[in-house]
Amino acid sequence: MTPEPAPRLEFVLGQADDMRAEAYVRLVGGPADATIAGTLTGPRCRLATTLPTTTPLRTLTGAGPAAARAIITEPSFWTPELPNLYELAAEARTVASVVTATRQLVGLSRLGVRGRSIWLDGRRWVPRGRATAGESFDPVRLRTASLTAVVDDPSADQCAEADAAGVPLVVLPDPALDEPALAERVAMWSQHPAVVLVILEHGRVSALAAAGLGRGTMLVGCMADAAQPPPAELPIGSHCLVARLAPGATPAEIWRDHAPAVPIIAWREGEGHGRRACDHLQAELAAWACAAKSGPAWDWAGYLVR
Numbered sequence: 001m002t003p004e005p006a007p008r009l010e011f012v013l014g015q016a017d018d019m020r021a022e023a024y025v026r027l028v029g030g031p032a033d034a035t036i037a038g039t040l041t042g043p044r045c046r047l048a049t050t051l052p053t054t055t056p057l058r059t060l061t062g063a064g065p066a067a068a069r070a071i072i073t074e075p076s077f078w079t080p081e082l083p084n085l086y087e088l089a090a091e092a093r094t095v096a097s098v099v100t101a102t103r104q105l106v107g108l109s110r111l112g113v114r115g116r117s118i119w120l121d122g123r124r125w126v127p128r129g130r131a132t133a134g135e136s137f138d139p140v141r142l143r144t145a146s147l148t149a150v151v152d153d154p155s156a157d158q159c160a161e162a163d164a165a166g167v168p169l170v171v172l173p174d175p176a177l178d179e180p181a182l183a184e185r186v187a188m189w190s191q192h193p194a195v196v197l198v199i200l201e202h203g204r205v206s207a208l209a210a211a212g213l214g215r216g217t218m219l220v221g222c223m224a225d226a227a228q229p230p231p232a233e234l235p236i237g238s239h240c241l242v243a244r245l246a247p248g249a250t251p252a253e254i255w256r257d258h259a260p261a262v263p264i265i266a267w268r269e270g271e272g273h274g275r276r277a278c279d280h281l282q283a284e285l286a287a288w289a290c291a292a293k294s295g296p297a298w299d300w301a302g303y304l305v306r
Contacts, residue, residue, distance in 0.1 A: 005029055005184060007100045009090050011191055013108050013217060021075035021108055025057055027066040027092045030099045035059045036068035038090030043076035045084045046164055050076060057090060066092060078107030078193035079121045083166035107163060107193025111217040113239050118263050118301050127196065128278035129170050131306035139165035145275050150304050153185070162194035170304060171198045179207050190218045197221050199242050205235040221265060226251040230259045240301060242267050250288040263301030277305045
């Protein structure tokens with residue numbers, strides 16, 4: 001029998017604009033009668049100096065899990081150019097005892113989708129990423145090349161390093177993980193602003209959504225074989241489609257006119273490494289799209305290579 005996971009505090013960004021941001025801390029897996037107290041202090045950034053401020057968390061009352069809210073004025077958002085972070089210090093407790101506590105760095109990341117595009121901090125953002133692992137995970141080099149890192153099952157330390165360096169991460173979970181272990185990993189990744197996308201097979205996306213995960217601004221991508229017809233619709237809980245291409249291949253012709261109207265990211269194996277490989281893939285797919293004699297014009301939302 002699988003043991004119940006320990007209670008944890010989850011950070012989620014709510015409504016946000018340039019002048020005001022609402023941040024929430026929720027108790028997951030703990031008693032509903034708990035109260036949450038703490039502070040959010042920042043920003044701090046390796047690439048800029050800003051006078052930090054401290055904002056208190058205020059407990060929210062009502063039905064449902066215990067939660068608290070902080071209202072941040074003139075927020076500093078996390079972007080690859082300015083990876084601003086805030087220190088969250090929070091504690092959930094009942095009258096009798098402390099349920100759980102956390103002290104961690106978090107980011108306010110305005111990431112989402114509009115039509116066929118991914119948007120980050122109010123503008124269209126096209127990730128260009130290469131697979132990296134182990135000693136090749138070099139945030140400074142990746143940042144210099146303006147690359148997104150595609151990482152197999154990154155650790156919390158790797159994610160924190162990417163948060164501070166301003167390196168977006170695309171995550172490929174270990175396929176051997178069972179559903180409880182996958183849910184635990186996704187919960188951890190969702191707390192890091194650098195983790196922009198988790199890629200899952202169709203059935204695992206549905207299981208993730210059923211578990212109530214994938215909230216916040218981290219995107220969930222559904223993998224699909226681009227040699228086959230595209231799926232008619234995406235599973236609940238996914239935000240974009242990741243079209244997997246064989247080495248040197250382009251999508252099946254049916255993708256031009258029948259792909260879902262969501263962001264579609266190209267993923268090709270055997271393409272090489274670095275920004276040049278991403279640019280090469282982009283050029284090939286642009287030529288493929290332009291070769292169509294009819295059908296709607298559309299663009300790719302990102303390019304990933306391994």
